Amino acid sequence: SAVISQKPSRDICQRGTSLTIQCQVDSQVTMMFWYRQQPGQSLTLIATANQGSEATYESGFVIDKFPISRPNLTFSTLTVSNMSPEDSSIYLCSVEGGRRAYNEQFFGPGTRLTVL
């Protein structure tokens, strides 16, 4: 399975600021995704992080609010911009593939964000 780390694991931020979350995978993977899990809710896909091109966003999520970078096959960042309390959530990175795990998705530990 792929091993995924995320930084930071949690943060408390002020309204109007931005936070960048990093996702690092221990092997090269084709697909990387960013999800959001709001309190008491299920996971919702924010976007697919594409290596070498712009991310593909789901309905309701825009690049200005959630810019994503993916400079190579093992790393991606998600920025939550101009935060408001409604952005308080757990943000998860997931990957598909990696060693011997075609078509399986693995999840990082998540970043718990609280916006005051």
Added chain:
Amino acid sequence: AQSVSQHNHHVILSEAASLELGCNYSYGGTVNLFWYVQYPGQHLQLLLKYFSGDPLVKGIKGFEAEFIKSKFSFNLRKPSVQWSDTAEYFCAVRGSQGNLIFGKGTKLSVKP
């Protein structure tokens, strides 16, 4: 659009009771189906998956799920639960972009 429904929001069982968690999906074509578990304070872990073949899929920790195409269902079962199975369980279907579409989750509480 594809969607996943999980029937139970919160299930409470005593140890050794049998478990069945319902999951229905909306897509009628070829589906890849998954059950994930999230133990308290831990990240999501894959319990089992179905891509093709035998519709009865066995996963880790004694869990199994049955894919019934005619019912668009993929219910999760375990014959005898333990206190350590207390967790939140998510059913998911693979979307067209390779992402996962999740149900709302079912919280399972097992009383010792």
